[in-house]
Amino acid sequence: MANKNMAPKKTPMPEQKPDVRNKNFSEVALGYTEEMALNEAARCLGCKNRPCVSGCPVNVQIPDFITLVAEGKYSEAYKKITETNSLPAVCGRVCPQESQCEGKCVRGIKGEPVAIGRLERFCADYSMKKAEDSGEKAKPNGHKVAVIGAGPAGLTCAGDLARKGYDVTVFEAFHKAGGVLIYGIPEFRLPKAIVQKEIDKLIKAGVKMELNVVAGRAVQVDELLESGFEAVFVGTGAGLPAFLNIEGESLNGVFSANEYLTRNNLMKAFDPNYDTPIFEAKKVAVVGGGNVAMDAARTAKRLGAEVYIVYRRSEEEMPARAEEIHHAKEEGINFNLLCNPVRILGNKDGWVEGIECVRMELGEPDASGRRRPVEKQGSNFVIDVDAVIMAIGTSPNPIIKDTTKGLETNKHGCIVACEDTGKTSKDRVYAGGDAVTGAATVILAMGAGKKAAEAIDKAIMNKAE
C-alpha cells in the first residue's frame, strides 16, 4: 500500500471564491480532483475497530471504500459505498459529517478527521460522469408496494424494493420528485441535476413516479391498500412551517423559509426565465440557526440582500453543518448570536420595517444538554430590515394523519413507527424519515427508508410462503 499521508489537515477542497459565489447559484464546493482524492485517501489509517463506520447511520464501509480510492479503484469504491447508501452524491455533500462519520474518525483526535464526505462525493461524481450505474431492472416478483412522498426516505425505500423485484409506485404531491433535496436545499449546495440523475436511476430500475398526487386528498392510504398494494410506506417529511407567534408576523415581507426556498429552488425564481416572483429584499433578517436558516440567508444574499442571522443561542449550539456556517460567514452574512426576536415592526402600509430583538445569555443546561438562553432585561434593539425569514423549524404535515384511520401519531404530529422496521400502528403501513422523527437529516431519512424496505420485504415474503 501507498505511504500514509500524516498531514494534520484535510486536503482542501477547491471552492468558488466567497465574493464571487455570493452572487451566483452555482455550486460552492467544486469537488476533489483524482490527485486530491488520492492524497486524502492516504490519510485514512484503516483502523481495525472502524470507529467511523459506527458514526454513519447507514454503516457505509468507510475504510474499505477509502482503501479502494487509495488504490485508484474508484468505481469499485463507489460500488462499496452503494452497498449501504443509495445516494452518495447527495450524502457526500449534505451529511453533517462532523457529528457523524468524521466525528468518530481517530485522525480527528489530533488534527482534522479524514474528509470522508468529500471522498464519498468524489466517488459518486466520478461514477456519474462515467454513467456507470446502469440501474438495471430486477426480475419482477409480482408484488406491489406504494410509497408516499418522494424525499430521501421514500426514494430509498422505493429503490431498495425495486431492486428486489417489487413493482413500486411513488406518489408525490409536488410536480418534481426529490422532497427537500429539490425544494429546500439550494442549487449552490446540491445541484438539482445530481438529484435528478439519482431519480432517473430509480425510474430506470423500474420505480413508477406518480407526480401531482396529494395522498390523503386524491387517494387515501386505505384505498391504496384495497387496490392491490400489499404495503404502503409513508415518507411525507416534516413540511409544516412553524412561526414564532410574535407581533408583526403577518406583515408583508415575512416569509417562512419553506416559502422563500421553494420559490427560489423548486420554482426557480432566481432565473429570469421563470415566472414565479420572489420578494427582492434589501435587508433581511433570518431567524434560526439550522441548515434551513443558513440556506435561506445565503439565498437572500445571492439575490442581492444584506443579511442578518438572528439566533438565540451561541454558535456552539447552532445545529447547522459546520461547513455551512463557515461558508455563510465567508460570504458576508452577519451573525447576531444570543439574540431573540421580540416583534416585527411594520410601516403604515403594513410592510416590514424592522425587527426588534433582545440579547440573551446562556443559563443552565436544559433537558437536551444545551445551555438555555435567558433574556437580558432591557437590552432590546432594532435591526432595520425590509424582510424577515422564519427558519425556526417544521413539523409533519397533518394531511395523512387526518385522512388515515388507525394511524397513530404523537403530540408533535409525528407518525409513531418502530425504529427498526418502520412499522406503524396500522397493518401493512410503514413510515420513516422526517414524518416520524420530525425535521432531521437526509441520511437518517434514508436509513429509515432502507429499514422499512427490508421489513416490508420480509412481511410480504413470509405471507407469500
Added chain:
Amino acid sequence: MYKVVKREQLTENVVLMEVEAPLVAKKCLPGQFIILRVNEQGERIPLTVAGYDREKGTVRIIYQIVGKTTQILSELKEGEAILDFVGPLGTPSHTEGIKKAAVIGGGLGCAIAYPQAKALFDKGADVTMIAGFRSKDFVILEDEMKKASNKLYIMSDDGSYGEHGLVTNKLEELLKAGEVFDTVIAIGPLIMMKFVCQLTKKYNVKTIVSMNPIMIDGTGMCGGCRLTVDGKTKFACVDGPDFDGHLVDFDEAIRRSRMYSSKEREAMEKHKCRLEGMNSGK
C-alpha cells in the same frame, strides 16, 4: 400532462375549461380547488373546481385573465395540455344542516359560488342567489345559477343589466324585508366579502367566505397563504379556503394579496410585449 378537452370564452376575459384529470375528478367536492402549472417556466396558481364529471374524468375551471399565468392558460387550445394539475386541495365546503341560504357571488366569484349553490340546491335547501357584476359584459353563468337557485338576483354596478346596485344593497334589502337566512355564503373580491360580513354581522347571520390568498404548494407547506382568523394564524389551503367571515381579518388579507403585485404587472407587460413583438414580426 392534463388535456384541455373543452375551452369556452364566457366573456371577454373569463374562460371556462374542462381538463382531463381523472384522479381529481373522482374525488373533488364543492369548495375544493386545484393548483396548476401551465408549462415548465410557469407559476403554480390555484383555481377553484367549478364542476366535474366523474365518469369522463374531467374537471371544470373558470378563470379570469388577470395576469401572465391566466393569460398563457387561456392561450391553450382544445386538445393541448396543461403540464401539472394537482388536487383536489382544501377542505370541502360544509353544507350540512343549511336549509335556507343566500349565496352571493361577486363577478368571477360566481364561478366559485355556483358549485356551492348547486350542491345546496341539489340537497333540497332553499337557495337565494345574488350575483353582482361590473356591467352587462361581465355577466357569466346566468343560466347555470338560475337552475341552481330558487331565486336569482343579478346586480350590476352601472345598471346595464339586472338591477342597479351592489350585492350588499340587495342583501340588505332582503334582510330588512324580514327574510331569514340561516347562512350567507359570500364569494368574490376581498372587499366585497368584507362588506357582506359587516352587514351580516349587524343582522347576526352566519356567513361563510371563500378566501383566495397567494399560494404555492396548496398542502400546508409554505405558509404563504396564511390568514388571521379569530386572532389565530390559519393556512387557507388546508384549513380553508372557506372560513367564518365574521372572524376573518380582511384588512390584513387585502394587504397581503398585494405582496407581489408590482412584479406580476411586470411579468404581464413582458409577456404582452413578446406577443406583440411576435405578431408584428410576422
